[in-house]
Amino acid sequence: MTRVIAITSEKGGVGKSTLAVHLTGALHGRGLNTLLVDEDDRVGSGLRWAQRALAAGTPLPFGVVGADDVKPKMLAGLDALVLDTEGRPRRKELRQLGGRADLILVPSGVSPLELDATRELLEFLTPELDAKGGRAQLRVVLTRVPPVGRAGEEARDALVRDGAAVCRTLVRQYAAYQRAAEAGTLVRDVRDERAATAWADVQALAEELV
Ligand SMILES: Nc1ncnc2c1ncn2[C@@H]1O[C@H](COP(=O)(O)OP(=O)(O)OP(=O)(O)O)[C@@H](O)[C@H]1O
Numbered sequence: 220m221t222r223v224i225a226i227t228s229e230k231g232g233v234g235k236s237t238l239a240v241h242l243t244g245a246l247h248g249r250g251l252n253t254l255l256v257d258e259d260d261r262v263g264s265g266l267r268w269a270q271r272a273l274a275a276g277t278p279l280p281f282g283v284v285g286a287d288d289v290k291p292k293m294l295a296g297l298d299a300l301v302l303d304t305e306g307r308p309r310r311k312e313l314r315q316l317g318g319r320a321d322l323i324l325v326p327s328g329v330s331p332l333e334l335d336a337t338r339e340l341l342e343f344l345t346p347e348l349d350a351k352g353g354r355a356q357l358r359v360v361l362t363r364v365p366p367v368g369r370a371g372e373e374a375r376d377a378l379v380r381d382g383a384a385v386c387r388t389l390v391r392q393y394a395a396y397q398r399a400a401e402a403g404t405l406v407r408d409v410r411d412e413r414a415a416t417a418w419a420d421v422q423a424l425a426e427e428l429v
């Protein structure tokens with residue numbers, strides 16, 4: 220059975236595509252047959268990322284396809300399908316995700332405003348998913364977490380107190396991710412002293428999710 224992991228948020232620029240590319244890479248690294256489906260065709264998207272990788276002669280080790288180009292044969296034997304949703308999904312589309320995904324991952328920054336936006340999304344989605352009989356699980360993953368200080372832990376504790384399911388792994392903020400996006404590679408392949416640390420976060424997240 221293919222596990223479908225959708226990455227979505229109402230707020231733009233939270234790190235969805237960065238997380239989608241890297242989570243797919245880390246799941247692939249764990250030996251899973253993985254595919255990234257990109258529902259967003261703008262500049263920062265996974266498809267463009269894969270195109271840069273190809274242009275640099277270092278293709279990503281997993282498939283990346285646009286939502287309209289998914290073929291049944293691509294899904295055969297797939298262990299995990301990661302869905303990077305469009306930038307600012309409508310509520311109708313968010314609701315439909317519940318029927319398409321096994322896990323809805325909501326990346327969130329740790330600032331009070333970002334946490335409020337995340338809470339609002341959870342307040343909308345939780346009853347929607349419950350009403351559907353709950354195929355999809357809903358989990359927050361904190362991203363762009365300042366590597367210094369305890370803002371990530373504090374945000375996680377606050378969300379958990381509010382009843383949210385939150386990944387233990389904090390995906391920390393490192394410039395290496397930007398460099399990875401520019402080069403169309405995974406952060407582990409960037410020449411940067413924090414590359415291995417950043418990649419370790421993604422690997423921990425993948426381990427937590429499968
Ligand atoms: N963990 C991280 N550390 C540092 N920078 C990050 C991290 N995650 C994402 N970024 C940067 O944040 C910016 C937005 O990331 P990304 O494009 O992944 O967000 P998005 O949610 O997919 O945006 P959109 O809503 O436009 O689709 C990019 O410049 C990316 O390099």
Ligand SMILES: [Mg+2]
Pocket residue numbers: 235236237259263264306
């Ligand atoms: Mg994106």
